[in-house]
Amino acid sequence: MAPAFDDDNAPLKKQDLFLGSGLAICGNLLISVSLNIQKYTHVKNSQREVERHYTKDPLWWLGLVLMGLGEVGNFTAYGFAPASLVAPLGTTTVIANLFLAAIFLKEKVRPENLFGCAVAIIGAFLIVTFSSQREVVMNAKEVVSALEQVSFIIYVCLELGALGVLLFLLYGLKMKHVVIFLLISSVTASFTVLSAKAVSGMIQISVSGYPQFNHPVLYVMLVVMVATAVIQVKYLNQAMKNFNSSIVVPTNFVFFTMSAILAGIVFYKEFNGMTSMDIGMFILGCLLSFVAVYFITVDNLFDVVKQGAAPQRVSAELVPAWMLANVNVGRVQPHGDVEHLIDPQQDTSDRTPILSSQHPPPITLADELEDAAQAGEEEREMADPTPPVGMASPLKTYGSTQ
Structure with missing residues (x-):
């Protein structure tokens, strides 16, 4: 029988903190590369006399593979660090996107963009320093117990309701806008984060000598993780195809970060045991990351008249x-x-x-x-x-x- 891994008695080791942070940063770098490669294939495809489906382009598949590797890095990071720490480190995706977009999409790097990078580094430092120092690693029985919480049931109902409204706006009212695509992606991503951390934790416990593979909840969470990840990638890819990458990447970062932090607070109680100072500085770090995203993309937001496209705002x-x-x-x-x-x-x-x-x-x-x-x-x-x-x-x- 697996032991109970109570978060009150499981202080986060510094080596685990740095390992989780490192895995998250590396994973986000790969994701940024993959997004720009996929955007590049969409741009090249639109310039062809006869367009072909993007799935027939080998370069697009390379981007998909890199995204998969990046997600594996993030998945592994959830086994060593709190979700509220892993998610905000996605700011590295925006920083990397700034320079990768300059290489792949010929976008300019300006002084205010570099200032944004500096602010992002400060924000990341505050997030890592003042994040939860207690890691919640749940066994199968604890996962089931968490799923039965009233607060989590209310949270799921609200998320599913919001998802239903967004899908109606997209398909019922034909409102195809970047905010709708990315909100759908971030709502489904919140379930991806919850299930990924649960699966990662149960695998970690199994490796420690307490097998969890005979519990159905492991496979249920695995199915939820894969299904929501596919939906997330689908709508994120549609946003990258139809809208400017300088808008999609930072907007997705903000939505995903808020969604993942909220999911970690509701399901894993990751703010339990943190002082008011810790919570305040952690939130400040997140806000600095959001401000950094603005400065990194401030000029590119106005560069929306694409070559060969009609003027747009x-x-x-x-x-x-x-x-x-x-x-x-x-x-x-x-x-x-x-x-x-x-x-x-x-x-x-x-x-x-x-x-x-x-x-x-x-x-x-x-x-x-x-x-x-x-x-x-x-x-x-x-x-x-x-x-x-x-x-x-x-x-x-x-x-x-x-």
């Missing part, structure tokens, strides 16, 4: 178009200048502002109260079938990249 990728339907501005430069994107098919002497929605939005009551005079003038101009000489070309709308 970053808001169209990050936020569903209907939420910003009344926005009618040009591209905002990092230094505050406003530049109107020009359609190369139109007269270049005219400036053509763009809308973030796919269809001209109706004028709302708020618009009328805000600027009634301007709204009335625009309505009169649109009602005139013969525009005056020298009038700017009609407004064009561009949605998010599909």
